[in-house]
Amino acid sequence: MIDLFQRYSFPNVGPERRRDFIDEVLGLAEVRSDLLEHFNYMMLKGVLQLGRKIKSLPFLEAETSNVLVDSFGHFFLERLYILKNASHILDVEELVIEYLKDVTFVDGKRKMNHFRFVVSHSEPGIQISDVVVGLLGKYFSFICATADDDLVNVRQTLKPQQQMNLSLLFDILERSVEENPVFAHAIMSIRDRAMSEEFRAPA
Structure with a gap:
């Protein structure tokens, strides 16, 4: 994928090369279709095939070449828009301050x-929040980087105190979601989400 992105200056693929780009992505998906559930693969294949016929694909045109993520500001915007009745206290981060300085929020x-x-x-x-987010970040990084069988083995060897700590952590998360489902926000693959749920389940 990295080679593909570089060759097409992703995300600035442009209308002239869009069809070739989609064909290559479709080819990669077909070769690795066994890595996806059949339904998910068919959905992806269908979306890519539809993309061949659309006259314009905004996220593949008039973008900055070779920049996948230029800012995390939109994550802040989403929270501020959705939780409009909350009072948000944000850590001083110059990039975020710069991103939000010209944004006007209205209801x-x-x-x-x-x-x-x-x-x-x-x-x-x-x-x-820094401590909790740091802990969750390390937890999900561990889940993503560890093979499924190794996760099962690790889960079975947790000591009682470790099991209790894991249970307490997820109890806090569940109570947060019960308070407001919008508090839950994650960008994870289906596999990583499933393994996260399995790892937290009782051994």
Whole structure:
């Protein structure tokens, strides 16, 4: 995929090379179809075949060549839009400040001013969230990088205190989702999500 992206200056593929790009992606998908559930593979194949016929694919044209992610600002925007009645306290990050400085949030005709930036060492809530997010980041990195059979073996060898800690962590996460389903936000493959659920289940 990296070679393919580089050859086509992804995501700035352009209308002239779009068909060739889609054909190559389709070829890769066909060769590796056994890695996907049949239904998921057929859906992907169908979407790619439809993409051949569409006159314009906005995310493959007029983009910056060879830049996959230019900012994580849209993740902040999503939270601020969806949780419009919350007061958001954000850690001081210059890139995020720059990204949001020209954005105006409105609810109908009402202008919203529902977020602020603070230095983390003066805000206990941010300090706690940094610890929790760091822990979850390491957990999901471990899940993604470990083979399925090895995950099963590791899960079976957890000591009682480790099992209790894992259970407590996911109890907190479940209570958060019960409070508001919007609190749950993840970008994971189907496999990683399934293995995460399996790893947290009782051994």
